[in-house]
Amino acid sequence: MPAERAGYTATVFVIDLSPSMSKTRTVEVPSGDGIVTIEMTNLEWGLQYVKLKIQEMIYNGRKTDQCGVVVFGTPETQNILNERGDGYEHVYEYIPIAQPNSNTIAKLNALRATNVCGDPIDALIVAIETQHIYLSSKKTWTRKIVILTDGESPIELDEWANTAQAVNDRNIILTIVGVDFDEDSDQFQYAQQDKSEIKRENEKFYNMFATKLTNGIVGSCELALQDICRPDIKTTRSALMGTTLRIGDALNKPTESMEIQVKLSKCTSTARPKSWKPFMLRKDKDKDKEEDGDGGSDETEDDAEEAIDGGEGDTYVELKKRSEYYRDSDKSDEGDDDEDQVQVKKKKREYDDVRVKRDEQPTVEDDRRVDREELIKGFKYGSTYTPCPDGQFDRLKTKKGIDVCGFFKSRNFRREWAMGEVQYVWADPGSPRQQVALSSIVQGMIRTKVMAIGRMVSRDGMDPKMGVLAPCGFENVDCLLWVQMPFADDVRKYTFPSLERLYNKAGEEVTEHPYLPTEVQQDAMDKFVDAMDLTHAGEQDENGDRQPWFDNRMSYNPAVHRIKQAMFHSAVITDLAKNPLPAPHPELTKYLRPPSEVTMRAAEAINNCKSTMRVQKVIKATRRRKNDHVFAKDADDEMLLLDSAPVPGRLPHQSHALSPSASSPQKQRPLARKSGSETEGEDDHLLLGEVTTRGPDSAKSSAHPTPNRSASPDLEIDEHEEGRIIGFSYPLDDWRKNIAEGDVVSKAVEDMGYVIREIVSRPFAERRHGEMIECMREMRETCLREDEIDEWNGFMMDLREQCLETDGGGNNAFWKEVCAVGRTLSLISKTEAANAGGRSRISESVASEFVVMK
Numbered sequence: 001m002p003a004e005r006a007g008y009t010a011t012v013f014v015i016d017l018s019p020s021m022s023k024t025r026t027v028e029v030p031s032g033d034g035i036v037t038i039e040m041t042n043l044e045w046g047l048q049y050v051k052l053k054i055q056e057m058i059y060n061g062r063k064t065d066q067c068g069v070v071v072f073g074t075p076e077t078q079n080i081l082n083e084r085g086d087g088y089e090h091v092y093e094y095i096p097i098a099q100p101n102s103n104t105i106a107k108l109n110a111l112r113a114t115n116v117c118g119d120p121i122d123a124l125i126v127a128i129e130t131q132h133i134y135l136s137s138k139k140t141w142t143r144k145i146v147i148l149t150d151g152e153s154p155i156e157l158d159e160w161a162n163t164a165q166a167v168n169d170r171n172i173i174l175t176i177v178g179v180d181f182d183e184d185s186d187q188f189q190y191a192q193q194d195k196s197e198i199k200r201e202n203e204k205f206y207n208m209f210a211t212k213l214t215n216g217i218v219g220s221c222e223l224a225l226q227d228i229c230r231p232d233i234k235t236t237r238s239a240l241m242g243t244t245l246r247i248g249d250a251l252n253k254p255t256e257s258m259e260i261q262v263k264l265s266k267c268t269s270t271a272r273p274k275s276w277k278p279f280m281l282r283k284d285k286d287k288d289k290e291e292d293g294d295g296g297s298d299e300t301e302d303d304a305e306e307a308i309d310g311g312e313g314d315t316y317v318e319l320k321k322r323s324e325y326y327r328d329s330d331k332s333d334e335g336d337d338d339e340d341q342v343q344v345k346k347k348k349r350e351y352d353d354v355r356v357k358r359d360e361q362p363t364v365e366d367d368r369r370v371d372r373e374e375l376i377k378g379f380k381y382g383s384t385y386t387p388c389p390d391g392q393f394d395r396l397k398t399k400k401g402i403d404v405c406g407f408f409k410s411r412n413f414r415r416e417w418a419m420g421e422v423q424y425v426w427a428d429p430g431s432p433r434q435q436v437a438l439s440s441i442v443q444g445m446i447r448t449k450v451m452a453i454g455r456m457v458s459r460d461g462m463d464p465k466m467g468v469l470a471p472c473g474f475e476n477v478d479c480l481l482w483v484q485m486p487f488a489d490d491v492r493k494y495t496f497p498s499l500e501r502l503y504n505k506a507g508e509e510v511t512e513h514p515y516l517p518t519e520v521q522q523d524a525m526d527k528f529v530d531a532m533d534l535t536h537a538g539e540q541d542e543n544g545d546r547q548p549w550f551d552n553r554m555s556y557n558p559a560v561h562r563i564k565q566a567m568f569h570s571a572v573i574t575d576l577a578k579n580p581l582p583a584p585h586p587e588l589t590k591y592l593r594p595p596s597e598v599t600m601r602a603a604e605a606i607n608n609c610k611s612t613m614r615v616q617k618v619i620k621a622t623r624r625r626k627n628d629h630v631f632a633k634d635a636d637d638e639m640l641l642l643d644s645a646p647v648p649g650r651l652p653h654q655s656h657a658l659s660p661s662a663s664s665p666q667k668q669r670p671l672a673r674k675s676g677s678e679t680e681g682e683d684d685h686l687l688l689g690e691v692t693t694r695g696p697d698s699a700k701s702s703a704h705p706t707p708n709r710s711a712s713p714d715l716e717i718d719e720h721e722e723g724r725i726i727g728f729s730y731p732l733d734d735w736r737k738n739i740a741e742g743d744v745v746s747k748a749v750e751d752m753g754y755v756i757r758e759i760v761s762r763p764f765a766e767r768r769h770g771e772m773i774e775c776m777r778e779m780r781e782t783c784l785r786e787d788e789i790d791e792w793n794g795f796m797m798d799l800r801e802q803c804l805e806t807d808g809g810g811n812n813a814f815w816k817e818v819c820a821v822g823r824t825l826s827l828i829s830k831t832e833a834a835n836a837g838g839r840s841r842i843s844e845s846v847a848s849e850f851v852v853m854k
Contacts, residue, residue: 008065010066010131011053011057011067011144012069012145012146013053013070013148014123014124014145014147014148015071015148016043016153018153019113019115019117021041021042022112024041025040025041025045027039027045029580042180046148046179047109047111049225051105051108052568053146054104057100059567062099066099067097069108071092072091072092072122072123073118076092077089080093081126087122088125089118090116091118091119091123093130118153122156123147127145128163143173144174144175146176147177148177148179149177149178151202164212173216176216176218177220180220181218181221182203185223190220206218229565231561233556240263240426242262243264244260245259245260245404245425246258246401259401260434260438261431262434263426263428264423266421267421267423272560273560279317280318281315281316323372325370400457400458402454406453407450408450408451410451410470418468418485419483419486420483424481424482425481425482435477442479443478445471451471454468454482455467456484466484467485524613527608531604531606532594533598534594538550554587554591555591561585561588562588565581724755725744725751726754731755735748735752735775739782745782745786745788746788749782749788752779755775756776757795757799760802760803769817773825776825784832784836784838787837789833789840800815803818819852827842828840830843831844
């Protein structure tokens, strides 16, 4: 299928507003808590498809991607054919053809079904004529018409043949989206049971009508909604940019060189998620205060365009970005008067320019503030800064084009050298001589198996880019592929010690060591790797042979498509609580988990590796520092298990584990916040020249270095007792983690009971009473579900006896809270156990009286 031209498309949506479109239906939407059932009309359900199509146009932001809306079944009549004479009643040109925006979505949300029926053929003719008049001067544009209907409206069939001929003559792509239309395809099967006779006849007509068209299709609305949510990479034709390919020195040695006029176009293009803009809620009373203040409101028309109505008189205003510059206190307060340049710090802040004003009382920061006009640009060279008053050093005198610097064998090209996007290099389509010249070079490179190094300059005076030119031959045309490569200064080479050879302090090679795998371990790992082979784990082809499981052409970036889905959903949904974001499309998540066949096949090899390598689970504990501070765990503070084998003289729990927190401390620098309106490194480094005024003394601590994190003194050390899987600091998290893994329920119940009894017996236990109650709730539910009833009943008896001790070691207050909760935390009775499929020796009366405070 040839690539479509990006944009240059006019789409007209024809929407049915007949009374039957007001019928309600229930739609199941998956959410984080399961399936949510939503009730909506057929019109609202079908309009989701139209909104998603229009949102795609708004998302791309092309001025040449336009649409319009024609509705039928309305009491009013307004269309160009009705204005010329009688006929075409109940057809309304709702939205003229133009570039869509947020108002287009708002108008679609305002549509409601009426009590008047309209003729879809009349509406189609109006859409054809409206589109034809609008594109009278745009002959090359693509024409599309989409009809959304439930097929319940009567159709006049007198002019359908002429209408089909008009659609074909004007090369219109017609799509008919039917609500509850029958569908029998590989992706979806559906057949409506209680279908009316008029809908059955209309559906037959639509299918017959589509067969008479060159580009016509009929589909179910449910299938269309599934298909439009599918992640897709749209192939478009890139614009050709002219340049020159030079071989040799054409300026000094024109007889020994050659120039070929070529065209550049994109082969691949990087897709990135849309950026976000920060907004702030502004109350109407704040706006009134601002307008009543001195000078009135500073809001301009541009600011007003960025304001969004939040309902109930509230307005969300975009926060503007503004840079402020300050003399570095660490530099300016050292008293070095000989320096005529002081490094300046730039602070990016977010302001609502309508509301925020600078304080009238000057501060220390105000004294160090510097205006941008007083600054000069500087570039860092080593540990110093080189000022550049003009803002930029002289550029290289470069000439537009691609210069071939040399050829090298294709086998010597390293894949990691390829950077960025790939571009086609075509010969000039209008010059056969240029085409023959480029084709001869490409064929020669293919036969000799070489690539070329090309120096590309996009415009005269621009910085050059080095890249590789690879030959590429299609069926009827030859071309080159160009991709940028790094300069030699950009390549960093890192060396690491050998993983296969170890040497002792005497320089002798060590052959046996816990870090060196044995032959048995190597064989076990080889079998494990072979068991995970995905080469033949995919679907079967027509010959019954298994295909590779992973296809990079069908692997989509979740960050791009999921964010796009969230933006589209939030833009058309008024209440996210009632209509939450649906689950990702299966095509987006199918490669996030390995196939079950491979997992089952590799299970034996995995267990063999675990036993051979003596793999053990390492339980991390936060160490107490000398100053008695306890530090919380970082999310990425994982341990690297280097050696699970026992080492002489070391306890079994002292494994060879390294943690990033154990490394030498380094000075942390705050991360600069990236702004959507300012690019990183926009001002590079700015130097303050000829500054002699000094502000008041300020300590060097004003730079505010990032302090070490210190936990609350009440925080307990997150450590596990030896042999237990439930810790004292986060028992509930440890419980949930172990229960999710399975096969350790009995051990988890035993350890949780021990931890609860231990914590409630400690001093200051009242701080954690609520947490222990929650642990007991989940523990009881699991015991009832997993038939650990006797363990729960035994734990509760021991807990009551411990809490009600009279020798000073009990916790009477905690047991009162347990009794306040009542029966849901008591012993598990025979009745409860029987309902859950288990057994208990406790009667219902005993269980009820057990949590009664005496």
